Amino acid sequence: MKKVVIHKAGGFEQLILEEHPSPQAGKYEIKIAVKAIGVNYADVVIRWGLYRSAKEFVGWPITPGFEVAGTVIEVGSDVGSFAPGQEVFAVTLFNGYSTEICIPQHQVFHKPAKLTMEEAAGFPAVFLTAYHAVHQNIIIRENMKVLIHSAAGGVGSSLVQLCKLKGCEIIAIVGGEHKIETAKNMGADHVLDRYTTNIWSETAKIFPQGSDVIFDANGGESLKKGFNALAKGGKIVVYGTHSILPDKSGRINWIKLIYSFLTAARFHSLKLNTRSIINFNLSFMFHEKELLAEAMKDLINWVEHDQIKPLKVSTFRLENVADAHKAIQSGKTVGKLILTNNE
Ligand SMILES: NC(=O)c1ccc[n+]([C@@H]2O[C@H](COP(=O)([O-])OP(=O)(O)OC[C@H]3O[C@@H](n4cnc5c(N)ncnc54)[C@H](OP(=O)(O)O)[C@@H]3O)[C@@H](O)[C@H]2O)c1
Incomplete structure (x- = not known):
């Protein structure tokens, strides 16, 4: 073999x-x-x-x-x-x-x-990753406002489908025009191309009360901005960390890594908040x-x-x-x- x-x-x-x-x-x-x-x-x-x-x-x-x-x-x-x-x-x-x-x-x-x-x-x-994120980490309800990053990729497409099945309203974020149709086909209500749109100002217009749930495999800046874009009681489910991984050369960019660490969303028990971050690794x-x-x-x-x-x-x-x-x-x-x- x-x-x-x-x-x-x-x-x-x-x-x-x-x-x-x-x-x-x-x-x-x-x-x-x-x-x-x-x-x-x-x-x-x-x-x-x-x-x-x-x-x-x-x-x-x-x-x-x-x-x-x-x-x-x-x-x-x-x-x-x-x-x-x-x-x-x-x-x-x-x-x-x-x-x-x-x-x-x-x-x-x-x-x-x-x-x-x-x-x-x-x-x-x-689909197991998406299921674990949606059904085994949070409580998902009909009409929740959900934002999904990388929504035309593997886990992203699965997340869109599972959230749609629960009757959520979905903003799908994609990196490139060629991915818009895929995200729509999966069931996204709104699709934003992160290369041509300010996704956070557009999201604020579509979900003025904020997002109830954000699924994020980017890490870094997107996590921080996402945290600020949550509704009261909102949750970010983090399951990856693209933005601090090596670029196409395969080499770790230490400056990017340190910057990302320093600017990461932080949680402190003295500042108890209604918003929170959940993360997991299925492996x-x-x-x-x-x-x-x-x-x-x-x-x-x-x-x-x-x-x-x-x-x-x-x-x-x-x-x-x-x-x-x-x-x-x-x-x-x-x-x-x-x-x-x-x-
Ligand atoms: N925690 C867990 O248990 C678990 C399980 C499975 C997968 N994951 C994670 O979930 C993520 C998605 O996995 P997948 O297999 O389904 O991959 P994928 O979504 O098919 O491909 C990765 C997508 O990430 C986006 N991206 C953002 N920054 C990137 C970068 N620097 N390099 C490459 N892609 C980048 C791209 O979409 P856009 O440009 O459209 O954003 C790309 O299409 C990965 O981070 C993976 O490690 C985690």
């Missing part, structure tokens, strides 16, 4: 496709012949050597990849409800960029017939089986009943993994990028 291995932090050249022995399924594991793999922005951060859980749980070398779809090859002795030949999709704490993988059964799900292999591979990571929560089961049950039900739709996918062959990383690192993509294994 083949897998993409990164031996040390660096650029696209660090993504090396290697031949390795086929893995053996443990008692509670399912072995999958992988057909499609979801690419996430976090995979780029792993390649840079800046992803905390990757450093903590694996180190180097590492095979990135949080999600796959394929066919069951073998099930462990204590696995029920799955059999060889069935089509499945799964989340995995790394190792997804492989042609064969063994995954604990609670992270594997029957693939809904509605989804293609590619759509299924691109479904769990972004530290893989052991939370109940949260995962609850989320996937709802998400699969919603997709099967056309209440949410899979994201538009762009495919790359596994051997062209560097091109997929170049694309997602550029910040210009919409929807999901998928690696395909045609063996």
Whole structure:
């Protein structure tokens, strides 16, 4: 079997496709012949050597990849409800960029017939992140005013759909005119291009009382301005930190990093406020089986009943993994990028 291995932090050249022995399924594991793999922005951060859980749980070398779809090859002795030949999709704490993988059964799900292999591979990571943000961190109510950054990307598109399903009014922020249509198709009521609009003055006109919830993976300045744009009782859900990550060169900009740290939104218990900031990283929560089961049950039900739709996918062959990383690192993509294994 083949897998993409990164031996040390660096650029696209660090993504090396290697031949390795086929893995053996443990008692509670399912072995999958992988057909499609979801690419996430976090995979780029792993390649840079800046992803905390990757450093903590694996180190180097590492095979990135949080999600796959394929066919069951073998099930462990204590696995029920799955059999060889069935089509499945799964989340995995790394190792997804492989042609064969063994995954604990609670992270594997029957693939809904509605989804293609590619759509299924691109479904769990972004929708689980969005679900965790919307349903397991805050209380979301009908008619809430919600602002979503990077709303045409993977997690952003999923957040728009889940908030729309709850009946919220949504401002979607996107970086580029070519992303506006995607955000509208996901269900956004208002779409603002951050390159051509002052998003904060426009937001103040659309939501004069402020935003009830803001979903932000930018960090830095956007977090501070967002905090000031919250309504009473409003919350910012932070799940990423784009603005302080390396630029396209892959090098950390220390000046930007320090500036961002010094200007970050701060919280002090002496100034108890009605507004607050919540943050999470799902990769530290893989052991939370109940949260995962609850989320996937709802998400699969919603997709099967056309209440949410899979994201538009762009495919790359596994051997062209560097091109997929170049694309997602550029910040210009919409929807999901998928690696395909045609063996
Ligand atoms: N906390 C968690 O558990 C968790 C789980 C999954 C993902 N995430 C985070 O969620 C974010 C979105 O992930 P994704 O996989 O769905 O990616 P994505 O949204 O498909 O792509 C990233 C988007 O971020 C925006 N962006 C802003 N600054 C950027 C920069 N300097 N370089 C590249 N892109 C930039 C771009 O959109 P615009 O230009 O339209 O803003 C870009 O399209 C990432 O930060 C990721 O690490 C967190």
